[in-house]
Amino acid sequence: MTQTKPREGSPKNLRYRRVPQRDGMKLIRLWVPDPARPDFIEEAARQAAILRGAPEEAEALDFIESAFDWPEP
Numbered sequence: 001m002t003q004t005k006p007r008e009g010s011p012k013n014l015r016y017r018r019v020p021q022r023d024g025m026k027l028i029r030l031w032v033p034d035p036a037r038p039d040f041i042e043e044a045a046r047q048a049a050i051l052r053g054a055p056e057e058a059e060a061l062d063f064i065e066s067a068f069d070w071p072e073p
Helices: 009-024 040-049 055-067
Strands: none
Touching: 040 055
16 A cells, blocks of 8 residues: 655645644754664763763753753652
């Protein structure tokens, strides 16, 4: 069975794009690391080790803490 892509001008596709645009959002596409890759954990650990104790680590953690509404324990 062959799946067909929705045409760029199809009503569903237009609605998918226009509603968020109307609300002030912009569509972007990002390439992110694939956690299913066999080397993902090793690479994540390597990068975490580089940051551990660095000023950038504290800065990033402070930003995450301030940006997220953490539930009270």
